[in-house]
Amino acid sequence: MTNEDMLAKLMAQASTQGSDLITLRAIVEESSELGANRVLNKLGLEDDDAHQDLNELRELLAAWRAAKTSASKAAIEWMVRAVMALLLIGIAVRLGVSELLR
DSSP, X not given: OOHHHHHHHHHHHHHHHOOOHHHHHHHHHHHHHHHHHHXXXXXXXXXXTHHHHHHHHXXXXXXXXXXXXXXXXXXXXXXXXXXXXXXXXXXXXXXXXXXXXX
């Protein structure tokens, strides 16, 4: 029996016999499972390899975050080096080092 069939049966039972707490819980459980399966189906994660696919996506995302962090650190380091080099050049020009080289 599929989830849709079970949910339809529970809904029919609730409408004919009234809805006690057990029936309501069963309806909620079946409809939740049916909704979760629909979402997984729409995302393409309903097969047996879905768990492995999600693990690979997590690893890829972690690698992307690490690369992004590393790239931003490298960019900041290069900017600091450029500012320091410009500062040294400015100090050298102020002290007249260019005349010493002539």
